[in-house]
Amino acid sequence: MRHVQPAQALQARPRPRRRQVRALLVRAARGHRGRPDLAPLAGPALRLFLDWDGTVTVQDSLVQVIHEFGDPALLRRLESRVGVDLTLHEEIALEFASITAPFEEVVGWVVEHVEVRDGLGALAQRFAPVVISAGFHELIEPVLEREGVRLEVLANGVEARPEGWRVRFRDEAACASCGEPCKRGGVSGEPYVYVGDGYSDRCAALAADRIFARNGLARHLEARGVPYERFDDLHDVGAALS
Template identity: 30%
Template sequence: MAQRLMFFIDFDGTVTTRDVCEAMISQFARPGWEEINRRWEEGTLSTLACARETFALMAMTREDLEALAASQELSPGFPEFAAWAKAQGHPVYIVSDGYEDYISLILQKHGLDVPFYANRMREGPSGWDMEAPYYNELCGRCGACKSKIILDSMDEHSTRVYIGDGYSDRCPVYLADLVYAKGSLAAYCRRRGIPFRPFENFWDII
């Protein structure tokens, strides 16, 4: 019998051609967000703290968010990859330290039904805030702990495949049997001696 694969895939900049969260912030946040983001990428600021400081600078409506999501494109080959994995019986999970609010809109736009784990945005009288249903108090680095999601979901009889491109993908690569990496994640894997396969889009993975 062929080996069963389980795919755990980052969203921003991996499933999509752009980092949607960064696009949202750059478009709707007042000056100052770049410094907040730099501290997050350096690991000196958690996702929760980064989000709350950034949301304090945001001037965005729900309609703005929907328009932004509608303008996003998927990485070439992702719909075909999702269809191939389903046909082969390989589960696919999107694991994101971004937000389900735009992830769901983008997947719906492209007619895709892929399960995902992510943070949530909440709009209130004083502006936007963040909910983190997959937060790991033992670490606290990310809002959605991808490592915990993988540990809770994985099947010991399957080969775990991780696909990503950035900072929040560093921890989960240690749990994967096979890693596809690009961008800063590929650079991290090289520095740490973590075996990986480079990719540009999902045609490289099918």
């Protein structure tokens, strides 16, 4: 989610019962690229969390929506400021305030145009992952319904207003680790596997027992010497967890 340059209150949907995903300990040399060597990790089963935009989806659907209905120039101006003088929440709120289109029109466009990565259905059936997103229930769940997939979703909400859409964030508490509201609070408490691609995934990924990463998240982890496994689609994730 959100490939910015380096530098809320909705109830979660009921959690479906999911199979246990046995933990594997990533053991890799510092700065190693690609799939590291793996060894079994004893202990409780891991939960599996998936970022949505750019991870489940082929493109960042929030960026797609802003380009179609909002202000792309504003998006370009704000992206480089995230982590400098703007939080990610502040960026998202400003960008979606530029959208004045009716809710039904935007949702219809999203269902028609947002593409998901191969392997989502199989991964959902085998492991029942939790989707955790800096985006919105209202734009995620219609795509899952289109795909015939039912998953728990931890995300923000949005209210479509004629003068500009208003974001309702799931959690506004500042994280003790990164200093701004982030996803770590939604995944903490038990061992977990994290799958992500961008800025919003950094803090939650760093606390995971196993990480699958691509794009900006992969570059961030490499810069910090944190082991991870690359993925191209969600079949890769499912195969690695088998």
